[in-house]
Amino acid sequence: MVGYSTTLHDAANHRHGLVRIADAQISSHLRMVDNVLLEIREGVKSSPHDLSRLNERLKELKELFPFIYSMSFLDARGVAVLSTNKDAVGLDFSSRSYFQALSADSGDMFYVSEPVIAPRDLTILVTSRPVRADDGSFLGLVNITLLPDFFAQAMAVSVSTKGGAVLLAGKDGIVRMRQPFPDPLIGVSVSGLPAVEAFLSSGERVGEFRVVSGLDDRERFVSCMALDYPPNLVLAVSETTEAVLAGWRLEAFGNALFSMAGLALVLSLAFLAARSLDRSHRAERARLHQNALFSTLLRNLPVETWARDQAGRIIFQSESCIKVWGDLRGLPFDAAGLPEPTLRRWEANNSRAYAGETFTAQEDQILPDGAKRQVQTILGPLTDADGSSIGILGINIDITEASRTEEALLRSLREKEVMLREIHHRVKNNLQIILSLLNLQEETERHGDKPELPRVRDRILSMSLVHEHLYRSDDLSSVDMGLYVPALVQRIASAYRTSEGNVALTVEARDVRLTIERAIPLGLVINELVTNAFKYAFAGGRSGRLEVSLLPAGEGLAVLLVADDGPGMPPDAGNGGSLGLLLVCSLADQLGGEMSMDSASGTRCTITLRTH
Incomplete structure (x- = not known):
């Protein structure tokens, strides 16, 4: 019979795999949002007295990202002077937690607020960046408000058992999002739990504890991890005690029935069912762990690696690729704001790869900062397990110094x-x-x-x-x-x-x-x-x-x-x-x-x- 401690150990490994997958998904999504925030902020700082052109750009960005509810700029008083939501212009948001937190902080923090009730009883989350003058004085905030669906898909994949949950909270203990999503979550905190408080104050990246949840009063096993981006958010994957121990209890019950000769057949059937369920869970956990490991390896490749889907949108970038080109994930091919010569050359190469050709080419590239370099590009079609084309995959190797x-x-x-x-x-x-x-x-x-x-x-x-x-x-x-x-x-x-x-x-x-x-x-x-x-x-x-x-x-x-x-x-x-x-x-x-x-x-x- 599988032991009690083995059951807990296996369940913890399973949760750790799930939390890593959710971390990769949510960090990637939030990094994309932060890139848009930085673009809005640069627009505000470059033309602080003429925001009409920036307003048009905000409308374009909102069309590209359907999960964005609105984008806005608040001045140093907290008044919205620019917003894609016309009803918000002129309103005072100085009492909001995100405004108070960033106006009081002298740094350049990327902030994700707790859930907020918007007009028409819509629940939203607000992401913000401060705008500062060259001397460091506070000029206001740029905001992007997100719909819950922004997190739902990324978090849902980590809810693997009945009674399982994924929770996103700040280091302040305030809950930002939970899947499944109870209504409401406004102002809910997990800081009242001693084990949770100890983890939030420890500075550790990962944690594991067993608590009674204040959200549904159920005892849970919880695996926590500080997000890769931003690190001031914490992700927690939990399972109820009943779900974790169900297999072990079923197996124990089956062994008890085995001593009863009259119920031998029932015992055999229950035992086989429990073993089959356990093997299925083990296989699923191994698959999730392998996927998380493979995703981590791809992200940390030392060469620029990227992939596009059939519509031309970037669906993957390695960290080295993001450092050179910026985070382009989710953007269509012609909306990346890159130099025109580089876009034309990419379009020609992409057409060959979309046509099914795998090839290597040497070319000159102009980077987003205007610098020039020589690269060796390897391009080819990206296919799924059935061999059907789902996009293209590319690798860039910088050969500038070698050519020189x-x-x-x-x-x-x-x-x-x-x-x-x-x-x-x-x-x-x-x-x-x-x-x-x-x-x-x-x-x-x-x-x-x-x-x-x-x-x-x-x-x-x-x-x-x-x-x-x-x-x-x-x-x-x-x-x-x-x-x-x-x-x-x-x-x-x-x-x-x-x-x-x-x-x-x-x-x-x-x-x-x-x-x-x-x-x-x-x-x-x-x-x-x-x-x-x-x-x-x-x-x-x-x-x-x-x-x-x-x-x-x-x-x-x-x-x-x-x-x-x-x-x-x-x-x-x-x-x-x-x-x-x-x-x-x-x-x-x-x-x-x-x-x-x-x-x-x-x-x-x-x-x-x-x-x-």
Whole structure:
């Protein structure tokens, strides 16, 4: 025989499954109502002096949700200044519990009132949110009044036995709704029961106790749970003691009859009936528990999951989907207030899924806050146990970061390929310049000049310095001559100051950037002119001044000046006898420049060149 304690344990598990199912249903419904409240509140705050457009929006929302009795805005005095119920406009609701509770509270509480008797003896419940200014001052309330049918279906599924009941109450102990619905429930409280009071004040999420109900004076086993949303409401599923122990008592009675030989047949029939009833209850409890578990798993999937019915209304959203798009459950496809490009793309994809196609697509989406992202969408038909289509099911996977990473890698690869080709090109050009320098030097020495390998070395160093500045720069496409020219001149001066006299050196270069193709020829020019100054102007330990400058000279032009106060150029310098001056003239032409030499007082070389 099934023991007394086992019977109570099984019944408690059954109630726990029922209360979780009711919690999921009611929390989902109330979250939907709260989303509408938040939309109304934003409308009030954005246009507090022009509520006509908001009034039209309220009428549209009321048409979408048949369980809504009315929607309204009460000002800070508690007077209804806007309502879908014309008879309510201008009435004072400041004495209502919901107004008093929220006007006295400084927070942003979602409040569900106790039942209220409306005109025509209609029982309603009022859900409210406070409206506050930016400084936190109280401006009023937005209300949505609900018909009892709003809760009836969600609560009815958890009434599984004769005498069973589901009750929704606040942490204040005031009953909001009960199924079956006794008339009336106005002002009814469950706080008078010590066990209930202990649970409400404990802060615990779940509770289990045995009490005599103040609503029908029947002893009941009660399982309680604080709602997932809002947490200031408590849901209780109860069964009468008679219903819970009926199977156990029947089985006990059957065993008593078994000792009576004359009633053996009756005993057998009663025992079999009790066992069959118990197995049926166990199977039902297992099914409800499995459904509750499956519902919880779906809600907490880490990817955005959603489902639509055949009419296009959202019938399911995972929590991650709600975080991104807001709570759209119960809304038709075209009434979600989402960006138009996103709606058009959804409509095209939904049509394919409604036609029976299961597919994967990558697309760009615009979110409700205007942000853009890339997603991989998986869509397909949703069918029931018989294989009949009842809607569509979709999954969104955010691949924005993965796409950005892939795009960055491809872009970096392309840049490196271009850079590698550019490096090969530059190396080839530089080797060609070195070869030309060596050929010129060889030709000069063939005509009797002294070998000047140090000069060749200095020219190559001027080229290497360009590359050094280039690879140290964030911009690989051009050289900052404001850094390059002083470094080059200082390097040449350091080589000659060990044997030459005291030379006062002035270098100024700024606001000029050149590509490597133009920086290398100009570097060679500066190298030749500065080397000549140290070699001829300050020969024999002579002291003096040397000025080097490179400055912008209008759009696309720059001026190079190298001037010393030495004895001037040798008489044959302009007759092509010097490799250095030949090189300077050739490179100046290559740069599209105009060169002038003045030896009236020292040597002064000026070259105006193009920067690109």
